[in-house]
Amino acid sequence: GITPAERNLSRLVDDPSASLADLATRPAPLPFDVITTTPRPAACYDTYRSPNLSALLAEARQRYDYVVVDAPPLATVPDSQFLANSVDGFL
Numbered sequence: 001g002i003t004p005a006e007r008n009l010s011r012l013v014d015d016p017s018a019s020l021a022d023l024a025t026r027p028a029p030l031p032f033d034v035i036t037t038t039p040r041p042a043a044c045y046d047t048y049r050s051p052n053l054s055a056l057l058a059e060a061r062q063r064y065d066y067v068v069v070d071a072p073p074l075a076t077v078p079d080s081q082f083l084a085n086s087v088d089g090f091l
Contacts, residue, residue: 009037012052020059033064048082057086 002011002022011018024033037047047053048071060067069087071080080090 007035009035009047009053009056012056013046013050016052018052018056020056020063023056045082048080053083054086 002018004025007023007025009023011023020035023035025035026033057067057069069083071083073080
């Protein structure tokens with residue numbers, strides 16, 4: 001099984017078989033599920049360009065009313081450009 005420390009978005013890069021059910025947690029007292037990431041070199045870049053992220057976001061759209069992705073600012077780093085095909089918009 002996956003340990004709580006392994007329940008993070010970066011796991012997608014390492015384990016293509018990881019699913020939303022494997023990664024999402026509901027930390028008390030929040031009324032919604034969360035998937036975190038871990039700081040590691042190039043983690044955002046590798047995660048955002050992974051085809052597994054698109055599959056995870058598609059699965060999330062089926063399961064949830066709203067899916068919010070917290071990403072670096074558009075103007076300062078290119079990471080969000082990889083998300084453009086997987087999200088409806090940016091704020």
